[in-house]
Amino acid sequence: MRVAENLNAALHGLLDDDPTAYVLGEDVLDPYGGAFKITKGLSMRFPGRVIGTPISEGALTGVAAGLALTGNTAVAEIMFGDFVALAFDQICNFASKSVSMYGKRLPLRMVVRCPTGGGRGYGPTHSQSMQKHFVGMPGLSLYEMSPFHDNRAVFTAMLQRGEPCLFFEDKVLYTRQMDQVDPMFRVRRDGELAVIDLEDRPDCVIIAPGGMAHRTLAAMKTLVLQQEISCRLLVPSRLYPLDVDAMLPHLGEVVLVAEESTAGGTWGGEVAHLLHERVWDRLRGPVRLVHSRASVIPTAAHLESEVLAGESTIHDAVRKALRG
Amino acid sequence: MTETLDRLRLSRLGDDDLELLLLVRHFELKLLELYGRGELNGTTHTCLGQEYVPVSLRPLLGEHDHIFSNHRGHGHYLARFADPHGLLAEIMGREGAVCGGVGGSQHIHRDRYLSTGVQGESLPVAAGVALHLKRAEPGALACVYIGDGTWGEGAVYEALNLASLWRLPLLVVVENNGIAQSTPTTSQMAGSIAGRAAAFGVKHHLVVSTDVNEIRTSLEPLVTEVRDCRPLVVEFVTHRLGPHSKGDDIRPADAVQAARDNDWYVRYANDHPDQFHRLDRLVRAEVQAIADEVAARPLSRWEES
Incomplete structure (x- = not known):
């Protein structure tokens, strides 16, 4: 099953199971079914609870918060994650604050979906990874879609947190298969963490969110075949707050964090800090950060690939970490 | 907007309405006094001069209706709950605070009442709540208080x-007091609120009166229409008697004087002196007692979960 189909099925399942659930966003209605077809079939099956909105990201996120405030479950789609900037106030100053600023916990079941990332030639304002702009906001959890995490289960986990969640969906995953991995690797789950490796004592551990997983796996394959370097990939579903404890048993002496975000104030920087606090003595050196260049994301394919972190960036970073 | 709008005699109110008006007035005056003495933390925005707006609306809104208030919301809260103790405790960070002292003056949530401190932000949220009410509780409405300055926000x-x-x-209730912090409406708004409502096909109703009975009579059928899913903007032309927050009033003397000339408090005292002075004394003393009692309470506790 393709990741997009799995996500679509998750939304069908959510609307089916939860009579208070709403899905709203721009162009989400059938027959169009969303810019990336993730909401396909929803409005036919659940008319009235799937709502097409004007091009008003701030308002549609506010409406989602209002629905959540009155006890409903609200899933808002931001057509391109870049546009979540237009909903920043609703997310930062209203929804996430409301969870705790009224003195006692006010649970809100609300997810804002953000199709994310580059690699498709959409250019500087339609290709960004916005995760880092939301790291560290009290009352807001960040999740990222992954081929190794069933989206229905992820939605259940997000909604059970009782606080607004942003769900980042790397667009390049939509057309890829769920659980797709070269047979040379073994895949297992430890709670919410996906662990993918070749052996029990890898040379290096790479932490990467879902969108970076397949690029990391591609790098891991060439590293073992060409360099005899064995890596382990850890894919968390929730990026923030990060469950560091769940990662500790799977770490080694060399750790990297790989993400597509452009340089500066990255999620990986936060992960590195958390790990340094816990396992500094066990590391051979500081946690290495792999990310895209400090740049806008160009449109032309040859320019875009120079900016974005990919298989070769990870490959090189691992070699450098191990062999200098 | 600073012209004297209403020189007619104010109609006589029931004691309960007048008491509520006076409660808001003396509550706000007490806050300014406490701030002046350095006994409160942070800042506050008083609704002096605008008390009659939420008092007029009070019987028109029921417990099933949601109210969204703003930074200048003490009157809105007191008209909804008549709970000066809880509100003052919230502002002073004392035991019994509505929100544990976390939210303070402009972030309050209780039952179906919610205030936030960012201009315009609550409108989309209220739209979401109204969508829910339309489907789940037909007949209930979402009411949002905003100011003239709020119309600068795209939300x-x-x-x-x-x-x-x-x-x-x-139901969007606009308290157009002619000034956004220090900026006169004429310097920040092109066109008019009526024109802006019309652009969206939303009905607009202008209230220039400060007579609570008269306002209620005019609004009652309109609020009923809102319950029937016809959104409405009610614009009160009102006057902010006090500063934006505290001690930051740079208005020219004649503007402040115009606000005073329109003050329901002075006018009602002239028009109905016996009732006014009887209740004014009573409420003033009551607010003093509340302030003394709340100030003596232990500090509020934030039960984080």
Whole structure:
């Protein structure tokens, strides 16, 4: 099953199971079914609870918060994650604050979906990874879609947190298969963490969110075949707050964090800090950060690939970490 | 907007309405006094001069209706709950605070009442709540208080568009006091609030009176229409008697004088002296007692979960 189909099925399942659930966003209605077809079939099956909105990201996120405030479950789609900037106030100053600023916990079941990332030639304002702009906001959890995490289960986990969640969906995953991995690797789950490796004592551990997983796996394959370097990939579903404890048993002496975000104030920087606090003595050196260049994301394919972190960036970073 | 709008005699109110008006007035005056003495933390925005707006609306809104208030919301809260102790405790960070002292003056949530401190932000949220009410509790409405300055925010227009498009039971109450912090409305607003409402096909009603009975009579059928999913903007032409927050009033003397000339408090005292002075003394003493009692309470505790 393709990741997009799995996500679509998750939304069908959510609307089916939860009579208070709403899905709203721009162009989400059938027959169009969303810019990336993730909401396909929803409005036919659940008319009235799937709502097409004007091009008003701030308002549609506010409406989602209002629905959540009155006890409903609200899933808002931001057509391109870049546009979540237009909903920043609703997310930062209203929804996430409301969870705790009224003195006692006010649970809100609300997810804002953000199709994310580059690699498709959409250019500087339609290709960004916005995760880092939301790291560290009290009352807001960040999740990222992954081929190794069933989206229905992820939605259940997000909604059970009782606080607004942003769900980042790397667009390049939509057309890829769920659980797709070269047979040379073994895949297992430890709670919410996906662990993918070749052996029990890898040379290096790479932490990467879902969108970076397949690029990391591609790098891991060439590293073992060409360099005899064995890596382990850890894919968390929730990026923030990060469950560091769940990662500790799977770490080694060399750790990297790989993400597509452009340089500066990255999620990986936060992960590195958390790990340094816990396992500094066990590391051979500081946690290495792999990310895209400090740049806008160009449109032309040859320019875009120079900016974005990919298989070769990870490959090189691992070699450098191990062999200098 | 600073002209004297209403020189007619104010009609006589029931004791309960007048007491509520006076409660808000003396509550706000007490806050300024406490701030002046350095006994409160942070800042506050008083609704001096505008007390009659929420008092007029009070019997028109029921417990099933949601109210969204703003930074200048003490009157809105007191008209809803008549709970000066809880509100003052919230502002002073004392035991019994409505929100544990976390939210303070401009972030309060209780039952179906919610205030936030960011201009315009609550309108889309109220639209979402109105959408819920339309489906789950027909007949209930969402009421949002905003000011003239709030119309500078794009969120207002996104929400008005939705309210009209989706026929939401949304009541927008505009307290147009002619000044946004220090900026006169004439310097920050092109066109008019009526014109902006009309652009979205939303009905607009102008209230220039400060007579609570008269305002209620005019609004009652309109609020009923809102319950029938016809959104409405009610614009009160009102006057902010005090500063934006505390000690930051740079208005020219004649503007302040115009606000005073329109003050319901002075006018009602002239028109109904016996009732006024009897209750004014009573409420003033009551607020003093509340302030003394709340100030003596232990500090509030934040039960984080």
